[in-house]
Amino acid sequence: MTLYARFAAHIDAVLNSLVAAGELPGDLDRRNVTVEPPRDASHGDLATNAAMVLAKPAATNPRALAEKIAAGLEAIDEVASVEVAGPGFINMRLTDDTWRRELSAIDDDGANYGRSTTGTGHIVNVEYVSANPTGPMHMGHCRGAVVGDALASLLEYAGNKVIREYYVNDAGGQVDVLARSTHLRYREALGEDIGAIPEGLYPGDYLVPVGQALATEFGDTYVGAPESDWLKLFRTRAVAAMLEMIRADLALLGIHHDLFSSEAELQAAGKPEAAEKWLREKGFVYDGVLDAPKGETPEDWEPVELPLFRATQFGDDQDRPIKKSDGSWTYFGADLAYHFQKAQSADQLIDIWGADHAGTVKRIQAAVAALTEGKTRFDVKLVQMVRLLRAGEPVKMSKRSGNFVTLADVVNEVGKDVVRFTMLTRKADAQMDFDFAKVVEASKDNPVFYVQYAHARIRSVHRKAAEAGIVCESADLSLLDAEELKVVKLAAQxxxxxxxxxxxxxxxxxxxxxxxxxxxxxxxxxxGNDAPERRFLVVNDPATTCARLFLANAIGQIVRNGLAIMGVAAVEEMQ
Structure with missing residues (x-):
C-alpha cells in the first residue's frame, strides 16, 4: 500500500473510532474525504479535508471535529505533528523515516509502483483515431491517437480492463469517392493518361499501388465497364488497402487496437434496426416532424415524418432524426447503433473526438444515457488540432498525401517518443503548436528533452559509480537530508x-x-555544481554516494513508469 492510500486508511480508522465513541454518526458519506499535499508546502506534508466535508452532515462544528480527528492522527507513529488550520483543515508533518520507507517501497515495487486497483472490475472501451479509411494517417489524426492510446494505458495502470477500438467509417459517401479515385489510378496503371486528378477525388499518390494491384489482378476488365460493375469491388479493395496503411502508420507510433469495427458490417448486420426497436419499446423513439429550419425557410423545405430520438429527455436541445427521408440512416442513427453495440461489452465508454465534432457531443451522450438506462459512464474527450511549424513557419503539405502532412513523415523525422510525449504536453482541448525545431531542442523549455535528460543523468551516474569501483550492496537512507527528502515527497505523489x-x-x-x-x-x-559534497557521486564518501544512488534509482524508476504509461521509452544516454 502506497503512502497516500495508507494515510487514507489511517484517517478512515480515526473516523471509525469517533463513530464507535459516539462522536460521529455511522452513516456519513466519506467519498469526498481526501488526502493530498497542501498547496503550500510550508504547511506540512499531507492535508485532509475530513472535518470540512463531514461537519455539516454530522451537525457539528468543523474546527471542533478537526481537533478530534487531529488527536487521533497524532497517535500514528508515522506522524511527527498535526495542525488544525483555519476553519478546520488538518495539516500533517510526517517523520523523515516515513519518507525513507516510501523510498524503499518505490525500489521494492519497481515497475509496479503507482499501479492502482481503483479500476478493478471495470471494462472500459476507449475508441480513438477512427479516421475515415480514405488515405494514410496525417497529423490531424496524431494527437487524438496519442491521447487515446495513453489514456487506455493509464486506465490499465489504474486496474481497469481496457478495449482499444477503432471505428471504421466505411459506409458513407467518402468510400465511394475512394473507389472512384482508385478506379482512376487503376486506369493509369494500365497506361491511360489520366491528367490532373479531377476535383472531388483523392489526389494523393498513395492510391497508385492500389490501382497497380487491381490492374495486375483484373487486367482491363473494368476500364470501360459501368460504375455499377466495379464500385463495390473497388470500394472493398481500396478500404482494405487503406486500413493496412493506417495500421502501419499507427504502428510507427506504437499504437495497436484490439478491435476494428466496421460501420458497413454494423449496418449489414441490422444493428441500427435493433437499436431502433429497443428504443421504440422504451418509448425513446417516435415518429414525428422536425421544426422548420430557423431563420429563412428554404423554398424546397417541406415537413416530413421521420423516426425521432427523444434526445431532449436526456439533456439535448432538440430531438434528433435517426433516419433520412429516403429511409437511409443518418450519421447519428448509425452512431447510436454503434454505441449500443459497444455498451454490450463494456460498462464505461470513452470517445476521443476532434474538436470539430463538439456540436454532436450532447446527442451522443443522450443516446448512450437512453441505450444503457444511465448505467454506463460515457465520456467524450475533445482534441484540438495541431499546427505544424518549422522554426516558427507553417510546414508545407506532403506531395505523397496530396493535401496534408503525413504522420509517417513526422515520426520518421523526429521519432516516435518525441511525437508521443509532445502530444501530451498540453490538455487535449487546448490548441497546440508542434515546431520541428523546438521538439528536438536540448533545453529546459522542451519537456521531452528535460524529462529524458533526467533519466539519462541517473543512468550515467550509476555507470560512473561502477567505473569508480563503488559497489552498493545496501544503502543507509538516514544519510539523506531535507533537500533530498523533498524530492522523495514529490516522487511519492x-x-x-x-x-x-x-x-x-x-x-x-x-x-x-x-x-x-x-x-x-x-x-x-x-x-553539486557549486558544492562538490552535494554531488550524487562523492568518490571518497561511498556511504553517502550509495544513499544518493538509491534515491536517484527510485526517481529513474518513476520516470520509467510514467513514460511507459505515455508509450515513451526512457533513454539510457543523451546523444
Whole structure:
C-alpha cells in the first residue's frame, strides 16, 4: 500500500473510532474525504479535508471535529505533528523515516509502483483515431491517437480492463469517392493518361499501388465497364488497402487496437434496426416532424415524418432524426447503433473526438444515457488540432498525401517518443503548436528533452559509480537530508497522480508530473555544481554516494513508469 492510500486508511480508522465513541454518526458519506499535499508546502506534508466535508452532515462544528480527528492522527507513529488550520483543515508533518520507507517501497515495487486497483472490475472501451479509411494517417489524426492510446494505458495502470477500438467509417459517401479515385489510378496503371486528378477525388499518390494491384489482378476488365460493375469491388479493395496503411502508420507510433469495427458490417448486420426497436419499446423513439429550419425557410423545405430520438429527455436541445427521408440512416442513427453495440461489452465508454465534432457531443451522450438506462459512464474527450511549424513557419503539405502532412513523415523525422510525449504536453482541448525545431531542442523549455535528460543523468551516474569501483550492496537512507527528502515527497505523489489522472481521463497529467519531478531532480543535481559534497557521486564518501544512488534509482524508476504509461521509452544516454 502506497503512502497516500495508507494515510487514507489511517484517517478512515480515526473516523471509525469517533463513530464507535459516539462522536460521529455511522452513516456519513466519506467519498469526498481526501488526502493530498497542501498547496503550500510550508504547511506540512499531507492535508485532509475530513472535518470540512463531514461537519455539516454530522451537525457539528468543523474546527471542533478537526481537533478530534487531529488527536487521533497524532497517535500514528508515522506522524511527527498535526495542525488544525483555519476553519478546520488538518495539516500533517510526517517523520523523515516515513519518507525513507516510501523510498524503499518505490525500489521494492519497481515497475509496479503507482499501479492502482481503483479500476478493478471495470471494462472500459476507449475508441480513438477512427479516421475515415480514405488515405494514410496525417497529423490531424496524431494527437487524438496519442491521447487515446495513453489514456487506455493509464486506465490499465489504474486496474481497469481496457478495449482499444477503432471505428471504421466505411459506409458513407467518402468510400465511394475512394473507389472512384482508385478506379482512376487503376486506369493509369494500365497506361491511360489520366491528367490532373479531377476535383472531388483523392489526389494523393498513395492510391497508385492500389490501382497497380487491381490492374495486375483484373487486367482491363473494368476500364470501360459501368460504375455499377466495379464500385463495390473497388470500394472493398481500396478500404482494405487503406486500413493496412493506417495500421502501419499507427504502428510507427506504437499504437495497436484490439478491435476494428466496421460501420458497413454494423449496418449489414441490422444493428441500427435493433437499436431502433429497443428504443421504440422504451418509448425513446417516435415518429414525428422536425421544426422548420430557423431563420429563412428554404423554398424546397417541406415537413416530413421521420423516426425521432427523444434526445431532449436526456439533456439535448432538440430531438434528433435517426433516419433520412429516403429511409437511409443518418450519421447519428448509425452512431447510436454503434454505441449500443459497444455498451454490450463494456460498462464505461470513452470517445476521443476532434474538436470539430463538439456540436454532436450532447446527442451522443443522450443516446448512450437512453441505450444503457444511465448505467454506463460515457465520456467524450475533445482534441484540438495541431499546427505544424518549422522554426516558427507553417510546414508545407506532403506531395505523397496530396493535401496534408503525413504522420509517417513526422515520426520518421523526429521519432516516435518525441511525437508521443509532445502530444501530451498540453490538455487535449487546448490548441497546440508542434515546431520541428523546438521538439528536438536540448533545453529546459522542451519537456521531452528535460524529462529524458533526467533519466539519462541517473543512468550515467550509476555507470560512473561502477567505473569508480563503488559497489552498493545496501544503502543507509538516514544519510539523506531535507533537500533530498523533498524530492522523495514529490516522487511519492506518483500513485495519487495516476489515480486522479485516470479518474479525470486526462493522461497529460502524467507528462506534467514527470516534468515537475525532473525539474526537482535537476535542481538537486545542480547543487553539486557549486558544492562538490552535494554531488550524487562523492568518490571518497561511498556511504553517502550509495544513499544518493538509491534515491536517484527510485526517481529513474518513476520516470520509467510514467513514460511507459505515455508509450515513451526512457533513454539510457543523451546523444
Amino acid at each position: 506518483f500513485p495519487r497522480i495516476v489515480e486522479s489522472a485516470a479518474a479525470a481521463r486526462e493522461p497529460h497529467r502524467i507528462a506534467f508530473y514527470l516534468f515537475d519531478l525532473a525539474a526537482a531532480f535537476h535542481a538537486l543535481w545542480n547543487m
